[in-house]
Amino acid sequence: MSKRYTPVSAAADVEAALRLLEGRWKLVILFHLFGGKVLRFSDLERAIPGITQKMLGQQLKALEADGIVHRQAYPQVPPKVEYRLTIWGQALCPALDAILKWADQRAEA
Amino acid sequence: MSKRYTPVSAAADVEAALRLLEGRWKLVILFHLFGGKVLRFSDLERAIPGITQKMLGQQLKALEADGIVHRQAYPQVPPKVEYRLTIWGQALCPALDAILKWADQRAEA
DNA sequence: CGGCATCCACCCCGATACTG
């Protein structure tokens, strides 16, 4: 443990972490990468009907910069790029799973 | 089970559920109500340094309308209003807890 | 104390078009 805890700093840490997941699309994207799935750009585009190319690219770049998503490009024609969760991203899986369960409960009612 | 499941509808349900938690402040507020805590308006205001009264009131109203937070007003002078999670809101606790753990992991590193 | 009203800046996000 490299850090001391106080209620205050814990709250600040949570807020900082939440910033990384904010926005209209981030969690939606992560849900589709959930479970170790590896998807191409166009896969995600098809999996998320409402999203535009701009937002998908923009959010993926942000998630990559924050170390949550790993981007692997194959230098070939036509281009091929795969996205998957990093280790840090996979650490989010329990949270994603819990949210999924909550969504299911709401959908049932 | 009152609903049939397909990958598509499951994704739609998740997206719908995420809409309820979107925005700059919703999850932050819920974190402070986490664990069955009952807080007054001014308690939340103090607990979340960056927030304005407008946003706090606005987001609390939205959370109340979505059945996640319960609002109890005591008709007295000066006014006293308490906020707590509803049953649906408490169903979010596992998710909040998982996100908290993730935040802790990041903070340690 | 616990709001609401107003005004306003920003930037998020969408639509469209273009590129390697």
Place this chain on the structure above:
DNA sequence: CAGTATCGGGGTGGATGCCG
């Protein structure tokens, strides 16, 4: 296929002031 460029509208959120 996998993006970027540009433009523009609207909603989110901040500051301030007023009210029961």
